[in-house]
Amino acid sequence: MxxxxxxxxxxxxxxxxxxxxxxxxxxxxxxxxxxxxxxxxxxxxxxxxxxxxxxxxxxxxxxxxxxxxxxxxxxxxxxxxxxxxxxxxxxxxxxxxxxxxxxxxxxxxxxxxxxxxxxxxxxxxxxxQVDNADLAGAKVLIVDDDIRNIYSLTSVLETYDIDVQHAERGRDGIALLEETPDVDVALIDIMMPEMDGYETMRRIRAMPAIAHIPLIAVTAKAMKGDRQKCLDAGASDYIAKPVDLDLLLALLRVWIGRARARAEPFAPALMTAI
Missing domain, CATH: 3.40.50 (Rossmann fold)
Structure with missing residues (x-):
């Protein structure tokens, strides 16, 4: 290219x-x-x-x-x-x-x-290019201190049979990822108290067991330099609030598809070992 x-x-x-x-x-x-x-x-x-x-x-x-x-x-x-x-x-x-x-x-x-x-x-x-039906069974973590955002996103994603988990603090989100490292994608809100989204993503990328998980930064506004700041902190992609649901689904298709493609090569070896 x-x-x-x-x-x-x-x-x-x-x-x-x-x-x-x-x-x-x-x-x-x-x-x-x-x-x-x-x-x-x-x-x-x-x-x-x-x-x-x-x-x-x-x-x-x-x-x-x-x-x-x-x-x-x-x-x-x-x-x-x-x-x-x-x-x-x-x-x-x-x-x-x-x-x-x-x-x-x-x-x-x-x-x-x-x-x-x-x-x-x-x-x-x-x-x-996964269609909506193939999103079924995917695991998505939402890390956001606003329970209203968590509820609205969860209600939409669950209509596609996506398994949604959530945390209201960056530390709690990291702990959940450590417990469930097979999460396909994590949505990380940038503006959070105690530990903001940038620090949350940096810490995730510093932990080998969960560093592979795609992270989508959710920003309150799309200002010049925000994208690069998100990428520098470890984001795989980003989306601005208010969240465009069609765009969010498109991003999930891409990153869930990549997560599944990455996991497939290991499946034969695991089956052989079993």
Missing amino acids: LIADPDPERRLALVEAIRDGITSVTAVGRVAANVDEPGAAAYDAIVFGFGRSAKDNAQMLDEIVSQFSDALPRLLFFTPHPDAFLQQVALHPALGDVPRADNFGQLGLLISAALPSDTQSEQILATE
């Missing part, structure tokens, strides 16, 4: 979000200065990252139209600031049908669909 994004922080975050040990990722600031259209043919998919800057967005779109018209079926747009992006893409109707993702969860699904369908890729696609 090729990533093109003029913002170094966002470019690095994209690389980390995509890198899975299987996919080869190349990142550049400006695709026009580093890759021409024949060179782009070597990539299965090309992700263009767009930010708030109208100037940067316009320049990137102009480059795509002028140099990559034949590569449109392999293009993906990452648009964490959709309003700023839509203002510019409206000037380029030909690019209106390019698939775009507003967050890493959506991007994971688009990338799964774009990758070649060899055996490994098919397995990744099968696990990451």
